[in-house]
Amino acid sequence: MNIEFLYSQSFESSDQIYHDAIIDKESKYDFSNNIRMCDLELLNVNRNRETFNTFLDARDYIHSMLLKRKTLFIQVDEFYLPYSNQFEKFHTNHSNILLDYSIENEQYNYQIKDNVGLHFGEYSYSDQVLMMAFDNTTCLKHVTDYTINLQDAVEDLKLEFRKKTRDYFKGFNDNGLLYKKFLELLNNGTDQEIANELEQYGNAFGLISGSRSAFNSFLNIVYKDDNIDFESLAECFKTAYVLMVSLYRAIYTKQIQREQFHHHCMKIMDSELRFLNNSKNSLLM
Structure with a gap:
């Protein structure tokens, strides 16, 4: 059984990640659309x-x-x-x-x-x-x-996960709160104010990267025969990873690279919006 079925049900909104990582300062948590054991048991x-x-x-x-x-x-x-x-x-x-x-x-x-x-x-x-x-x-x-337990259970799983994805995106809403708040901090905050938030935002963009990377793996398994282009999603998680590393590095170098941080954040927003606009309808079919 491919492990991505268990680990990759995770496209969390940036609003929720902002709340968990920045407001509540949680370092790890369960994504809201993970597959549960009871679901697997029903699917043999x-x-x-x-x-x-x-x-x-x-x-x-x-x-x-x-x-x-x-x-x-x-x-x-x-x-x-x-x-x-x-x-x-x-x-x-x-x-x-x-x-x-x-x-x-x-x-x-x-x-x-x-x-x-x-x-x-x-x-x-x-x-x-x-x-x-x-x-x-x-x-x-x-x-x-x-x-x-059944030879055709893999295909049953794929169909079930497609249904879960459709149901999830039907109610999905994201106002880009994490990105907006981070850009606001870069535009208006002092170097010290930004330095005080580096660890929290590094964790937040790590969650963005992990969520988008895992979901990209999931989509390429479950929709691999549908010729859907998820390139913008791959671009999103790769850029989020670069930003995460840059933020953590800044903690030790004490150098606040505002323009670099701003560029990466805008690139993440753009690629994520393109993914949602281009692929959401395909995922809801």
Whole structure:
């Protein structure tokens, strides 16, 4: 089963992201149109979840499932994963993905997916690294896989997700509040006022990038036979990622690049508007 079906139901309005990231100052949250487990069960997709006390207890089970070409979801404390060095390290429980195990190199092919920024990448980790991450999570230590019960369930899923997308966009409304407020800050705020908001807006544009990137993956799977052009959506999440990185960099360099920030924000607004205008009718058909 393609993991994008589980992770990519996420085109959140910029209004909602502004409220969550800037007003409430939340660093992570669930997007409103994520697929739920109850939806999958109705579509003949079963979740198999095993609980273990330690990684050593789970290792043989993990190896046997990966040899069967199963994609596994495991709970880890991201503090212990090397990729987190590129961000501010802190302890956080997160569900991530094991794709394969290399017997020759004794390493796991491990995939990161997150809804903040483009934290979508594959890494190779040893037993020791995953042992630390798995054993130190404070939640139940799950290893999960999903099984499609019917051969035609994938097509059923695609049809159901199309329906969910239609229903979602019928009620979708976005006034571009995040973009307007950010441009207002750039136009009227002092350098210090902008500096005070860099982390919050970096997180907000990370959520924009993650949301649009995930939804782009979803659309290219579910609508891959419809010849719909989602190039403007790809442009949107790539530019949002660049802006996110620029804002976080400015925290350390102390240099406020107003014109650069303004240019990126306007480009995001333009590409997102083109996506909604050009593709929304196609998605509602």
